[in-house]
Amino acid sequence: MPASPLSALKTLSPSTLSHAGYLAVAKTRAKALHALSLVITVPRPQLFIGEQSCYELCDMMINEGATNILIVTDAVLNKLGVPEKVTTYLEQKNISYHLFDGITPDPTFSVVEEGLSRSVENNCDAILALGGGSVIDASKIIAISQATGRKPKKLMGILKATECMPLYCIPTTAGTGSEATLGAVISDDKTHQKSLSIDPRMVPLASAVDPSIMQGMPPRITADTGIDVLTHALEAWMSATANSETDYYAASATRAVMQYLPVAYQNGSDLKAREQMGIAAHYGGIAFNKAGLGYVHGIAHQLGAFYGIPHGRANAIVLPYILDANRDVSKERLAALARKTGVVNPDQPQADDDDAADYLIAQVKRLIEEVNIDRTVDGINPADFKKIAKGAAKEVRDTYTVPQYFTTAQIVAILNKIKAASDSLSAQ
């Protein structure tokens, strides 16, 4: 009997391989991932949009039977009063809730365990994640851990959740799209290496894109998280398993980020820009649910683990180099994206694939400059590069279907370029 896509994924995980061996395994796993993406149905959360959307989402929770809700958030958001819009409404409706604000950026297992204890001790019957990707990812693991009675660490990997508590999301950043995705990323307490849990059961029941919740987001976080959206869209678009559905969402997200990120960055109170960025983040999540990500995320996760760089900023640092490296192999696809999104040179609207792809890449780099992404990496050290490259290569081989696979030496070369750029910026 032929191996199932899932067993093919599980069995092919050799730790040390030559590039030829790596390539062979990566290709087989890519086929298995593709087969898996065709057989797994990924549910979509009910989506509410607009300034009333928080209330609509609360009404849905109540109508679906939530009586005692764990609101998961972080201390920064709590201090800013962001949860008040929701807590005031729940109080008016006489719905009991417990507020847990202990989530930290890139949450670790111990942080998740703490939130889980709060939910279990208080017999909560629904989870509401109110925060960025860190809060949402931690909430997903709390929700599947409470439902299954299994420890968070045991729920890392593919298809580990057999059940999930009713889970609802109000994203406060327009970035990860985690409110739409089937994945959650949790970091090890000591090494800060990230583990991934992937299961369609953790897709939230509903999400509210409320621009008023995002309007206080500082420009720095707006920029970093906004480039995360663009990275999801571009990596999903360049994926070897992109299809017409993922293309629709990836292109819509790309178009919106190119148009609205500079506006949201300049004027956080522009609710139309905030809303468009929120929808773009959600669409980016839908796109990479099926098409996956790539080396930008693979390397960015390592930069986060080694040097504490926030997720979105790490993507913004790596993205230009991967676009350059993929430029030839993805030229037709990038040119098609440029035409579909209207990111074309106004002086040369009929440009051939070479020029159209180059123009798109140049515009992405220009946007990263325009929103003043800090591209310095404090403490970056060539002694770490081999480990970083191996970690990134493993994540890509095990999880994504990229347009081409790099050798470890190629990844180290990219890291050297990142270091050179960082050094030159620090010297200015």
Ligand SMILES: NC(=O)c1ccc[n+]([C@@H]2O[C@H](COP(=O)([O-])OP(=O)(O)OC[C@H]3O[C@@H](n4cnc5c(N)ncnc54)[C@H](O)[C@@H]3O)[C@@H](O)[C@H]2O)c1
């Ligand atoms: N599950 C997925 O599909 C997925 C995809 C990509 C990334 N991630 C994960 O998501 C995490 C990153 O999430 P993120 O980029 O949204 O950032 P985050 O949730 O870590 O938040 C970053 C900072 O922004 C602050 N913040 C958030 N919203 C704010 C607001 N409205 N106003 C003021 N401050 C605000 C937070 O308090 C925090 O200090 C990483 O751990 C990453 O690995 C998950």
Ligand SMILES: [Fe+2]
């Ligand atoms: Fe991301």
